[in-house]
Amino acid sequence: MKAEHYLEIKDLKVDYLHQGKAVSALAGVHLFLDQGEMGVLIGPSGCGKSTLMTVLAGLNPHYAGKAEIAGKTPVSGGETSLILQDYGLLPWKNVRENVILGLRFRKKSLGEIKQRVESILRKMNLINLAERFPSQLSGGQRQRVAIARSLVLEPKLLLMDEPFSSLDALTREEIQDFLLTIWQETHLTTLLITHNIEEAVFLGQKIFVMSSCPGRILEKVENPLAGNHDLRGKVQFLEMSTYLRSLLHQPGKGRCSRDD
Known part of the structure; x- marks a missing residue:
């Protein structure tokens, strides 16, 4: 049976041990991407974004729920590639x-x-x-x-965990443009983590806003502005950025005791 979406995450739950007690890093995460789409994850530090990436990269098999790429369970060294910060x-x-x-x-x-x-x-x-x-x-x-x-x-799926966080502003925009060009040429399904809201608006066709720990998807935002250089700094771009900030500032449910 063919998968409904290329990347399918449903009811994903990941726990870890902290001082002998089980702590939920992710709880009930739902996330879908079609083949060739670029998605972006944003959320507070410690909300489980990087934990989610380890599951998709096949590096963390200890989870409950559904996580599938083209209908298959993620496997390390398979069809995914992970770029770290x-x-x-x-x-x-x-x-x-x-x-x-x-x-x-x-x-x-x-x-x-x-x-x-x-x-x-x-x-x-x-x-x-x-x-x-x-x-x-x-x-x-x-x-x-x-x-x-x-x-x-x-790879069939490119995962990027805050890949541009250590770059200065001008270099960051240069590499964003470079990544966009590569994506436009290859249409490689991509999921990227960032703390930079403007970066999310520029790159993400779908933007997934995560809650505080235990992480879940607060809202999926369809973003028609992705990839449009001319809209950077324009009213529509600023309005989308402001909207995402408002979602991130919603009251959370506590924080994890470690980074994501």
């Missing part, structure tokens, strides 16, 4: 070696590795930086390497 680059490997890493784990042939890596380095404007090490790159360049390392695996 610290980039996750190995400092002792250069750009090319960092990008190659995942393909080697998947035991691809040398010919396929070379073809895929050269192609993605050119696509991401990294070919001239291929022999540099992470310490020799700017924050924006390191983020592009992290994105390249994920895209070279040809």
Whole structure:
């Protein structure tokens, strides 16, 4: 039976132990994305956003409820790729070696590795930086390497956990534009976490607003403004940002005792 949505989360519940007691990080989460859509998660710190990502990446099998990608349970190293806010680059490997890493784990042939890596380095404007090490790159360049390392695996679902949080404002907008261009070319189903409301409005076709811990979806916002450069700073953009802020400032149900 074909899945109704490409990404389906229903009644998702995740608990963890804190000082010997079970604490709910997520409770009754419902979230759906169709293939090719870009969704954004926003919510207070500690509401379980990153916990949700670990479930979808196949890194956390300890959950109750439904979490399916194309009708299948998430599996680590499968059809998903996760980009973290610290980039996750190995400092002792250069750009090319960092990008190659995942393909080697998947035991691809040398010919396929070379073809895929050269192609993605050119696509991401990294070919001239291929022999540099992470310490020799700017924050924006390191983020592009992290994105390249994920895209070279040809994932079906791209997960991004606050990928631009450490960048300065101008570089952040540059990388947002870059991600948008990649998405427009590939229509890769993407789910991104951010604390930046304007970023959510610019990138998210669907914006999921989460409550305080235990996290649940307060509201799903359909966003027709996503991807429109001309609307940044315009009335419609500011109104959408203000609306999302009003949702985030609704009274919560307490906070978790750890980060999300």
